[in-house]
Amino acid sequence: MAHVVVMGAGLAGMPAAYDLKKSLGKQHDVTLINATDAFQFTPSNPWVVVGWRTPEQIMVPIAPQVEKKGIHFIAQAVTRLEPAQNRLTLANGDTVQYDYLVIATGPKLAFDEIPGFGPQGHTHSVCTTFHADDAAKAYATFLENPGPVVVGAVQGASCFGPAYEFAMILDADLRKRKLRHKVPMTFVTSEPYIGHMGLGGVGDSKGLLESELRQRHIKWITNAKVLEAGAGSVKVAEHNEKGEAIKEHEVPTRFTMLIPAFKGIDPVAQVPGLCNPRGFVLIDEHQRNPQYRNIFSAGVCVAIPPVEATPVPTGAPKTGYMIESMVTAIVENIAHEIQGKPATAKATWNAICLADLGDSGVAFVALPQIPPRNVTWAKQGKWVHVAKIAFEKYFIRKMKSGKTEPIYEKYVLKALGILRLQD
Numbered sequence: 001m002a003h004v005v006v007m008g009a010g011l012a013g014m015p016a017a018y019d020l021k022k023s024l025g026k027q028h029d030v031t032l033i034n035a036t037d038a039f040q041f042t043p044s045n046p047w048v049v050v051g052w053r054t055p056e057q058i059m060v061p062i063a064p065q066v067e068k069k070g071i072h073f074i075a076q077a078v079t080r081l082e083p084a085q086n087r088l089t090l091a092n093g094d095t096v097q098y099d100y101l102v103i104a105t106g107p108k109l110a111f112d113e114i115p116g117f118g119p120q121g122h123t124h125s126v127c128t129t130f131h132a133d134d135a136a137k138a139y140a141t142f143l144e145n146p147g148p149v150v151v152g153a154v155q156g157a158s159c160f161g162p163a164y165e166f167a168m169i170l171d172a173d174l175r176k177r178k179l180r181h182k183v184p185m186t187f188v189t190s191e192p193y194i195g196h197m198g199l200g201g202v203g204d205s206k207g208l209l210e211s212e213l214r215q216r217h218i219k220w221i222t223n224a225k226v227l228e229a230g231a232g233s234v235k236v237a238e239h240n241e242k243g244e245a246i247k248e249h250e251v252p253t254r255f256t257m258l259i260p261a262f263k264g265i266d267p268v269a270q271v272p273g274l275c276n277p278r279g280f281v282l283i284d285e286h287q288r289n290p291q292y293r294n295i296f297s298a299g300v301c302v303a304i305p306p307v308e309a310t311p312v313p314t315g316a317p318k319t320g321y322m323i324e325s326m327v328t329a330i331v332e333n334i335a336h337e338i339q340g341k342p343a344t345a346k347a348t349w350n351a352i353c354l355a356d357l358g359d360s361g362v363a364f365v366a367l368p369q370i371p372p373r374n375v376t377w378a379k380q381g382k383w384v385h386v387a388k389i390a391f392e393k394y395f396i397r398k399m400k401s402g403k404t405e406p407i408y409e410k411y412v413l414k415a416l417g418i419l420r421l422q423d
Contacts, residue, residue, distance in 0.1 A: 002028045002338050005088065005098040007078055007268075009034035009062050011042065012299030012323045013104035018402045019331040020102075021071050028338065031096065032066055033088070035077035039065075039399050043320075044392050045132035046166040046356070049124070049257070050173040051140075055133045058392070060399045069402045078105075081267050083274065083292040100334050103281050103297040104327075107262035108269075114154060114260075116229035123229045123256040126162050139255065146179050147254035150234045152188035154226045156261030158315025159300075160197045161355050163189065163259045164209060170257075171216045172358025186251050187213060187220040188236055188258070190312040194220055198317045199351060200307045200371055202364040203378035212357060221249060223311050229256060243311040262315070264301055276303045286343040287330045296334065298326035304349075307370055321352040322369065324406055354388045361385040 004024065006017045009032055017032040024030065039060040047053040063073045074096070080089035081101075088096045109127055111118025119125055124135035151167040153160050167187050174180040191197070194213065195205035213220055223239040227248075234256055238247040263269065264279025273291040275281055280303035282289055287302075289295040300323075304316045325347040333343035351366040361384025367375040395407060 002099040004100045006102045008105035031072040033074045037075040040129040045126040048132035049135045108265045110261040142255045146182045148184045148252045150253040150256045153259035155190045168357035185218045296330045356388045
């Protein structure tokens with residue numbers, strides 16, 4: 001009997017646990033370990049800040065859902081990983097032995113890299129539902145005395161979609177409240193141009209998103225490094241194409257939301273040979289660590305090189321379809337390993353993004369993610385906003401029921417393919 005442990009219960013970890021149990025059956029054990037006792041549907045976090053969702057609507061208690069599928073669940077943070085001993089140590093001092101380990105922890109948020117940055121400083125975050133809930137309380141206070149807003153993504157960030165989404169959602173919410181005229185907005189990003197997205201652009205993403213920002217009267221600063229976040233302003237250094245600082249801005253603000261750079265979590269990053277210098281898990285083409293062959297990884301915590309060099313550092317995003325594909329490959333490869341067969345499954349690293357713009361949306365497709373591409377496509381319309389709401393409901397329902405069908409492969413790609421044929 002093999003024991004497979006999954007670290008992390010997010011967009012990669014929960015599906016991985018479900019799929020592993022379904023694939024391996026009763027004769028093998030699957031244990032899911034997560035620092036908190038609830039699954040968070042991260043893509044909906046921007047809606048939480050403006051009150052369009054409550055945390056309870058996008059969080060799912062983990063234990064009752066997974067245990068009815070025969071999956072063991074432990075609500076504890078992992079504090080130490082010892083691959084030579086196939087052992088994890090938990091925050092409560094307990095240890096867990098494994099035969100195979102799937103690291104799907106998501107990132108550590110690098111708020112410490114910029115003075116005044118993060119929820120403990122002067123900026124808000126939509127990277128976790130807890131952060132979004134705190135930001136919602138601050139936003140409610142802000143509405144009583146509105147003023148300038150700064151939204152964006154800092155140097156080293158790899159997750160730009162939520163920054164664009166939040167800026168547009170905020171704009172839409174303020175217009176509904178008849179307060180938009182009181183709120184100057186500035187979008188600050190490390191991207192070399194609007195719509196780069198860490199992907200070198202996708203289709204006409206530059207034109208589409210620049211047009212949206214202009215129509216919504218949102219100013220922007222690209223090639224930006226955030227130097228310091230204060231209670232009333234954000235200090236930003238603007239750079240040229242050579243990466244040289246050419247201008248410093250002190251942008252006034254009463255409410256700031258900036259996406260941070262990511263790192264690997266400490267107990268994983270501290271293992272020699274497991275990670276790159278930023279703490280992301282090194283993997284081969286089969287999602288397996290080259291040094292520790294019984295450790296696999298999926299999601300935001302894996303090491304993927306940037307799509308291209310940019311004047312201010314940007315990372316490559318790990319989108320939902322890519323994560324789903326990683327999980328599918330891992331499940332097949334672990335099943336093969338247990339059966340004494342070689343791992344052969346490979347993930348398809350494609351990028352699909354449904355970006356909600358509050359009252360509209362943009363869908364991006366990059367197949368594969370790294371150029372040159374077989375498909376590069378961007379499409380705008382209110383249907384994207386509707387599609388993202390439908391996707392949210394379906395995914396949360398899936399996490400509650402334990403259904404393991406690949407959502408992106410079966411539904412999203414098919415829908416986007418039909419729409420693309422209609423262009």
